[in-house]
Amino acid sequence: MANMAVSRIKREFKEVMRSEEIVQCSIKIELVNDSWTELRGEIAGPPDTPYEGGKFVLEIKVPETYPFNPPKVRFITRIWHPNISSVTGAICLDILKDNWAAAMTLRTVLLSLQALLAAAEPDDPQDAVVAYQFKDKYDLFLQTAKHWTNAYAGGPHTFPDCDSKIQRLKDMGIDEHDARAVLSKENWNLEKATECLFS
Amino acid sequence: MGMVFFAKDILFSWLAFVIYDKKCTWNIMGNCLKMSNSDDISLLRGNDSLNRQTNATQPIYHLDGHDPQIFYPTASVSINNTTSTAHQLYEDGQVKIAKRIGLMQHLPIGTYDGCSKKSRECVICMAELSVGEAVRYLPCMHIYHVNCIDDWLLRSLTCPSCLEPVDGALLISYDTT
Numbered sequence: 001m002a003n004m005a006v007s008r009i010k011r012e013f014k015e016v017m018r019s020e021e022i023v024q025c026s027i028k029i030e031l032v033n034d035s036w037t038e039l040r041g042e043i044a045g046p047p048d049t050p051y052e053g054g055k056f057v058l059e060i061k062v063p064e065t066y067p068f069n070p071p072k073v074r075f076i077t078r079i080w081h082p083n084i085s086s087v088t089g090a091i092c093l094d095i096l097k098d099n100w101a102a103a104m105t106l107r108t109v110l111l112s113l114q115a116l117l118a119a120a121e122p123d124d125p126q127d128a129v130v131a132y133q134f135k136d137k138y139d140l141f142l143q144t145a146k147h148w149t150n151a152y153a154g155g156p157h158t159f160p161d162c163d164s165k166i167q168r169l170k171d172m173g174i175d176e177h178d179a180r181a182v183l184s185k186e187n188w189n190l191e192k193a194t195e196c197l198f199s
Numbered sequence: 200m201g202m203v204f205f206a207k208d209i210l211f212s213w214l215a216f217v218i219y220d221k222k223c224t225w226n227i228m229g230n231c232l233k234m235s236n237s238d239d240i241s242l243l244r245g246n247d248s249l250n251r252q253t254n255a256t257q258p259i260y261h262l263d264g265h266d267p268q269i270f271y272p273t274a275s276v277s278i279n280n281t282t283s284t285a286h287q288l289y290e291d292g293q294v295k296i297a298k299r300i301g302l303m304q305h306l307p308i309g310t311y312d313g314c315s316k317k318s319r320e321c322v323i324c325m326a327e328l329s330v331g332e333a334v335r336y337l338p339c340m341h342i343y344h345v346n347c348i349d350d351w352l353l354r355s356l357t358c359p360s361c362l363e364p365v366d367g368a369l370l371i372s373y374d375t376t
Contacts, residue, residue, distance in 0.1 A: 004323075007325070008325050101357065102347075
């Protein structure tokens with residue numbers, strides 16, 4: 001990898017390690033391999049959001065042209081958010097695309113992602129299904145997002161109703177993750193979800 | 200300072216030449232332009248010299264051992280495609296880059312004197328600016344290593360620190376002078 005990319009990442013890594021946020025356990029970063037091309041980030045779900053209490057792991061790939069091009073970032077932890085794909089974890093965030101600037105760093109990227117969790121942009125969605133639920137059935141969106149945070153990121157809120165519906169589908173031989181995804185998409189309507197799975 | 204300007208001008212004119220030269224190569228592609236090592240007098244000798252040269256149908260360009268440096272405005276511009284639209288895109292990209300280089304020439308270069316008490320770093324490479332290094336000043340007065348900022352400006356005409364558009368500010372400065 002290009003020299004500047006490696007030396008920048010090394011400096012940024014130290015910057016994150018020294019930052020206030022790491023003391024507060026709100027962001028974390030670690031190396032995946034020795035070549036400094038791939039890192040693993042972690043952000044805490046911001047307070048007063050359905051993601052509160054959860055820890056979300058991110059895959060960060062540093063391109064050879066860094067810092068002239070943005071790092072490639074995606075959620076490894078599954079999350080229910082209008083700007084993040086519930087299937088692949090792909091993120092729709094302007095600074096990771098056209099609005100990237102060379103002065104941005106791993107720390108600012110992680111903090112921006114945390115801010116994205118606190119302020120979704122449903123009009124510029126990555127996941128159309130989630131965005132539709134966010135705009136049309138906000139209460140249901142909150143419940144689903146909290147349920148996903150509990151199931152995948154260690155969040156505190158449990159929803160026995162959701163769990164029992166997932167169990168019903170599991171009893172029919174459906175994979176737990178598929179069952180959760182279909183039920184979430186069908187606004188937790190068990191009949192519709194079953195129809196969707198078996199038609 | 201004067202020397203820095205001079206060296207930079209040569210670099211830019213060389214880049215502009217390479218880009219211009221590249222355009223010509225595209226334009227004459229397929230015209231079967233003859234190139235040979237013999238001098239022009241051979242053309243006056245009539246048929247036999249022409250026959251000797253018929254195998255030299257491909258234009259050959261030498262750049263004194265230098266690979267022509269080609270810049271791409273964005274990663275999304277595809278040059279692998281061989282359709283004419285791709286060529287057009289490629290050419291448009293080169294023209295855009297040439298214009299950018301022209302704009303960048305108007306941004307002043309100086310040597311870092313380190314007069315401010317606080318040490319400053321070039322936010323692109325994150326290395327500290329050391330006294331005597333060549334730095335480029337943007338209209339917003341942010342400074343960077345010349346090599347670092349030039350690479351960035353070829354991709355985006357904004358200041359990496361404050362996102363102030365560089366071309367807009369330059370155009371305003373043209374208007375007022």
